[in-house]
Amino acid sequence: MADRRARTATLLMHCPDRPGVVAAVTRFLATHGANIVDLDQHVDRAEGVFFMRVRWELEGFALDAEAFEAAFRSGIADHFDAVWQLHHQDRPLRLALFVSKMSHCLYDLLSRWQSGEWRVEIPLIISNHDTLRPVAQQFGIPFHCFAISPENKAEQEAAEIELLERHGIDLVVLARYMQIVGPALINAFPQRIINIHHSFLPAFAGARPYHAAHARGVKIIGATSHYVTEDLDAGPIIDQDVTRITHRDSIKALVRKGQDLEKLVLARGVWAHLQRQTLVYRNRTIVFS
Amino acid sequence: MADRRARTATLLMHCPDRPGVVAAVTRFLATHGANIVDLDQHVDRAEGVFFMRVRWELEGFALDAEAFEAAFRSGIADHFDAVWQLHHQDRPLRLALFVSKMSHCLYDLLSRWQSGEWRVEIPLIISNHDTLRPVAQQFGIPFHCFAISPENKAEQEAAEIELLERHGIDLVVLARYMQIVGPALINAFPQRIINIHHSFLPAFAGARPYHAAHARGVKIIGATSHYVTEDLDAGPIIDQDVTRITHRDSIKALVRKGQDLEKLVLARGVWAHLQRQTLVYRNRTIVFS
Amino acid sequence: MADRRARTATLLMHCPDRPGVVAAVTRFLATHGANIVDLDQHVDRAEGVFFMRVRWELEGFALDAEAFEAAFRSGIADHFDAVWQLHHQDRPLRLALFVSKMSHCLYDLLSRWQSGEWRVEIPLIISNHDTLRPVAQQFGIPFHCFAISPENKAEQEAAEIELLERHGIDLVVLARYMQIVGPALINAFPQRIINIHHSFLPAFAGARPYHAAHARGVKIIGATSHYVTEDLDAGPIIDQDVTRITHRDSIKALVRKGQDLEKLVLARGVWAHLQRQTLVYRNRTIVFS
């Protein structure tokens, strides 16, 4: 018996803002028998752009993915000059986790997978250190170590890309992976690599943000999950959260408090992606509700 | 020259959930020349109810309020069995503020009005004490004192209702008004009376919530803005917020910290109403974005 | 080589508020060679009670635990009529985790232990269901299942107490244990049982708080960690936290968002206990910083 959760399709689209887009899309879907489950739209008036996410039940819907593509293109997309993606939620997404030496985000993600909280597959974990191999083994997930040096970086990342593609990875999660990811890997997974940065970006981008936060004497620290682009720590932000600190908190205390934030904010960022709630436009994200 | 902000209409509606509602409504609006500015919809699957808020520019829209009513009823509402309200934002709403002896919410609301942050009119302030008359005078607003006793309560509230109706009041704001409002007044302004309660409801309903919070030893206190119904402190919640406290905070400190919450949460609740973002259904609010 | 973290002692005390307590205690410690690391005091003026936590390095301190007891009693405690506890942080505390069917808090606590984030020992996990045995096994921790029925409850809890005492358990953590704990167990571990309740207490005490929160239409949900007393969900609160929700959140979404809160708030409550930062007085906690 099929999983009930699998039986929906999600359309993400944006186009120049013009009257009648919502009417046209919802009429198109209704015509083909869709029962709309969620619809969220947004108009950015400053940019003049219309954004929409709509999700409907596949039960009773007349078009398969191929037929949808042809019909939607000619019926809607060409007319409104729309950029769009269709996602059939008929199989679990496949995640690759990248880690280094810190385990808190790794444990958190693996727990969500193993407990069934998230309906995903995690075929492999990649690291630049061997430290966390026992955690991967304990959860029964293949662990691949690619030590990175300036000399071998391009070559190692090429091997990683090959591995990711061979395993049909949909999304790469950098779960406190302490290496700057190179352009080849980024370009192989555009808007499909999510990183957790341990600060409230754009404050304290780069290395050692807790040290920098302590030195500046801020009263609140944060964490940021974002899509990775070639600009370090400058990609589109998916989620952020913060926690209050005081002068009593040493750098070590900031690290401890911050790790709880990192787990939460990374998980929420990945969850939004899994739900196909995110759409990137000009280095910002629309996170539909 | 007309205020640009005045030139929109907002439709709030709910109906049994059926396919095609969004399509029908947006097509209806498009047919009559509406340029949709905001559209937010929600389906409560457990209840099987569809909710929608849609706002459009009146510029170029073919129907005035009367013509809309006739066309929308026959074209949409009867077909989908919809309950709906149309709001033309072509004039400022008229607010009456009810206060007792504490001034913090009163100052906050008057400041938002006088500074132009809110485009509203405040024709009168009503109180059961004379204490805050000087504040009303300073802001140039007529102040009406209705002392309330068990014996005269019904009579006094009848006089208040008469006064409110004579001044064409759209919304009553209980800005720390320390009297239980009677049924006649509540029924005269259904879903048009907003109260601020100084706790995180449903915790600490009733009198002296800061004392109760202190006695219980909670680590967070809150405030709640809600529509007033005949059940005390049990009406539909519009907004809530909280702040962290510690064992160091005396009851006096809770009051001081809580007052900042009360100002904020009341203002946000009133703002949501002014924007016509709120819809009440079975003692809960939909607060559209 | 000894763990640096182990080399401190912590004194928690309270007494009637009188001038000179801080001076007397700090002079007492200085006289015996203590280097104070942390000192936090609080006076509850309404109750007339003085509270203090002081932590000092054992390196160079002249008194062992026994000698401290004698000297502190005659030198300070008797004079000021003080209630006090001394904790030597020279060994990891021993925790027992109680669970039922939900795993999110269990994974979180086990991860903090296994990663070394927390310096504790977890000699056993107790459950009233067999569901989470695989998780315990995966982390290599003995799992004891005590099925509870109204008939066998007292007997089973007696067996649990025996097991806990045999393993030298310092702290019992109810990590979403869905059974009301009986008085014998509570009295065997006074102020040494911490529970996570999945609401912002005192709102929604008892069963199914997410359902109740949804029905009431609150805009914020919470979680509460507290010491267990014989009054259900009414023991001294250690920590609370909240997250914002909207009308869009189904009960299922509340559960999902709430579980992240539960993990965090339980972990923070246990951490405060581990650090000996908590002191209970009249059903409230002092949580020293």
Place this chain on the structure above:
Amino acid sequence: MADRRARTATLLMHCPDRPGVVAAVTRFLATHGANIVDLDQHVDRAEGVFFMRVRWELEGFALDAEAFEAAFRSGIADHFDAVWQLHHQDRPLRLALFVSKMSHCLYDLLSRWQSGEWRVEIPLIISNHDTLRPVAQQFGIPFHCFAISPENKAEQEAAEIELLERHGIDLVVLARYMQIVGPALINAFPQRIINIHHSFLPAFAGARPYHAAHARGVKIIGATSHYVTEDLDAGPIIDQDVTRITHRDSIKALVRKGQDLEKLVLARGVWAHLQRQTLVYRNRTIVFS
């Protein structure tokens, strides 16, 4: 009859961390008859610095300010190489408010003063524009307009300093004053000028932070109150707070939401100063509880 609140003294001090400081200070105070009301201490282990705030009742205390100075210097300060300030809370502090064209912080501060929530005096308001003169007049406070141009800036600020000193101003509050304050004014009021910056510093320092936040696509905005130093927006932070935003929020909406934060964070920063809870050390603040 004297105001009960006036009858305390507060000592703020820091010195190299050595054993026995707390004991020495509290013994010193006890010897002279002080009943300690609050004591909060902090040791920065990384810096090796001890910080303390202690407040006691003047009733029954044997030393007046002058006698205290002599006795404390020879008895404590010289011995421990301490830097210290004594504050007798026997009169309201005198505040000057600096504003430009935006009124939200001004209304908020004036309301706290006029309602008696804050026991302060506000002898004057200074502005570089005439816009808010009516607000000052409404609250009965003298309003001084000093239009600033690059040519006259030094001269105008000299006049402002003269005015501030003539009125015995203790604290300058920049309540959205949109002018960079020059070094002469800063040096005339070291650690006695508090500014509100409308971002979560160090993110978005400088002009137009809401525009920058919108462009970067952050999911949370903030506000920061800080002491003013010659480095723009880089002085010691007293308080910060944040609020969640979404892609739906236009720049105008950020401004609206941010103004509520600004009011709150500025008020809390000023309050902490009024309570003598703040101590600046190396561009960071200790904010005692």
